[in-house]
Amino acid sequence: MSLAPEVHLSADEPLPPAGALRRCVRLSPERFLSDYWEKQPLFSAAADLPASFNDLFAIDDLDRLFRTGSLRSTFVRVIRDGQDVDPGHWRRSGDSGVKVAVTDYVDPVAVGAYWDAGSTIMVYTIDGLCLPVGDFCRRLADDVGHRVTANAYASPPGRRALPLHYDNHDVFILQIDGSKRWRVYDAVAPLPFENEQGGDLGDPGDRTPLIDVTMRPGDTLYIPRGFSHCVQTEDQRSIHLTLGVVGLTWHDVLSKVLAKVLANERAFRPVLPLGFGGGAARVRAELPELVEQAVAAVARDGLAEAFDAVEAWESKAKQMEVASVLQRTDQAASLALGSRVRLRSGIRPTLSDHRADGATVLVLHRRRIPVPEHLLGVVRLLLDGRAASAQSLAALVPDTSADETFTLVRALVGHGVLVPDDDRPVRSGTGS
Ligand SMILES: [Fe+2]
Numbered sequence: 001m002s003l004a005p006e007v008h009l010s011a012d013e014p015l016p017p018a019g020a021l022r023r024c025v026r027l028s029p030e031r032f033l034s035d036y037w038e039k040q041p042l043f044s045a046a047a048d049l050p051a052s053f054n055d056l057f058a059i060d061d062l063d064r065l066f067r068t069g070s071l072r073s074t075f076v077r078v079i080r081d082g083q084d085v086d087p088g089h090w091r092r093s094g095d096s097g098v099k100v101a102v103t104d105y106v107d108p109v110a111v112g113a114y115w116d117a118g119s120t121i122m123v124y125t126i127d128g129l130c131l132p133v134g135d136f137c138r139r140l141a142d143d144v145g146h147r148v149t150a151n152a153y154a155s156p157p158g159r160r161a162l163p164l165h166y167d168n169h170d171v172f173i174l175q176i177d178g179s180k181r182w183r184v185y186d187a188v189a190p191l192p193f194e195n196e197q198g199g200d201l202g203d204p205g206d207r208t209p210l211i212d213v214t215m216r217p218g219d220t221l222y223i224p225r226g227f228s229h230c231v232q233t234e235d236q237r238s239i240h241l242t243l244g245v246v247g248l249t250w251h252d253v254l255s256k257v258l259a260k261v262l263a264n265e266r267a268f269r270p271v272l273p274l275g276f277g278g279g280a281a282r283v284r285a286e287l288p289e290l291v292e293q294a295v296a297a298v299a300r301d302g303l304a305e306a307f308d309a310v311e312a313w314e315s316k317a318k319q320m321e322v323a324s325v326l327q328r329t330d331q332a333a334s335l336a337l338g339s340r341v342r343l344r345s346g347i348r349p350t351l352s353d354h355r356a357d358g359a360t361v362l363v364l365h366r367r368r369i370p371v372p373e374h375l376l377g378v379v380r381l382l383l384d385g386r387a388a389s390a391q392s393l394a395a396l397v398p399d400t401s402a403d404e405t406f407t408l409v410r411a412l413v414g415h416g417v418l419v420p421d422d423d424r425p426v427r428s429g430t431g432s
């Protein structure tokens with residue numbers, strides 16, 4: 001039985017939405033990756049991008065987080081005149097009657113006072129607190145192949161939040177509300193590592209920025225790590241998201257490989273020669289040969305270790321989409337024959353025939369879901385990652401009926417293997 005490698009969409013099925021990377025830059029992903037990624041900053045005006053960010057985030061979402069009174073101070077920074085305000089000034093202990101003492105709630109009244117007085121408020125890892133932002137970060141991670149996390153910034157009018165500095169990871173800035181002026185200068189530290197953070201770099205003086213732009217809602221800015229930048233609000237407040245790409249470098253991979261391979265070599269276990277009897281001179285004399293031995297050991301045994309490290313990084317970069325916790329059964333029940341479903345992102349179910357009766361099962365974590373032989377083709381198409389309806393899947397696989405395929409699709413939604421394709425978290429209160 002031969003199967004088409006891809007599910008072809010019929011004319012009446014909607015086109016997939018623009019990819020997350022394409023929503024962040026005005027160029028094709030291929031052009032961006034070849035000419036800008038890690039090389040130079042890129043500003044994209046809202047008019048040149050496929051969609052606004054109204055579906056992701058708004059000032060109201062940020063406001064609500066604070067208004068719950070349950071936000072923890074670990075997630076928040078208050079920045080006044082470029083300096084962090086001691087959390088002790090805007091933190092409070094829990095008094096909600098719970099038996100466990102909570103001592104690090106954000107005090108919304110105190111934070112509100114700092115905001116009124118001109119401080120910038122930052123919320124770390126907003127992707128973990130706001131489902132649409134988390135979903136967007138996961139899809140961007142799929143596009144760029146590295147983990148993505150997001151922070152939210154709110155700045156009052158007429159303020160400079162942070163001094164001239166550079167970041168140690170590449171960022172995409174998405175302007176959500178109001179406006180903010182960004183000036184981006186040459187790289188002062190090309191491709192810095194994670195532990196090389198650029199603090200206050202002083203005044204840029206009369207240096208000419210590569211980019212000097214006032215960002216407005218829907219605009220984006222890509223800044224590679226190491227490129228210095230400073231920001232200030234003008235006559236409006238500003239809300240923006242910073243999506244940071246947490247990348248794995250070749251240095252990360254090779255240093256891990258080196259440590260692991262050399263740990264298995266007897267030659268590197270002794271301490272350096274003792275000091276008496278000309279220890280330092282012996283160290284210098286023996287070093288070149290040991291370096292040669294190290295290179296030979298890595299060349300001999302390092303490749304498999306490197307592949308393992310890259311594979312571990314790949315699965316970590318693939319951020320898992322969490323299925324509905326309480327409503328999977330409802331979702332399965334409300335499906336129709338023509339409802340599009342897709343594999344939940346970031347999971348790797350496998351087909352296995354390790355069952356007592358020899359039948360095939362779909363294995364996902366601890367779940368083992370039996371799959372009738374004649375529906376294996378349907379499952380393989382779904383594992384291929386394309387969204388499709390039970391109806392269109394049945395039409396592609398010989399000897400299957402739409403009803404049987406539909407029953408299987410419903411079961412897989414109930415198990416959280418598949419999700420309805422329209423199950424994208426969208427901000428409440430938006431029409432987009
Ligand atoms: Fe920055």
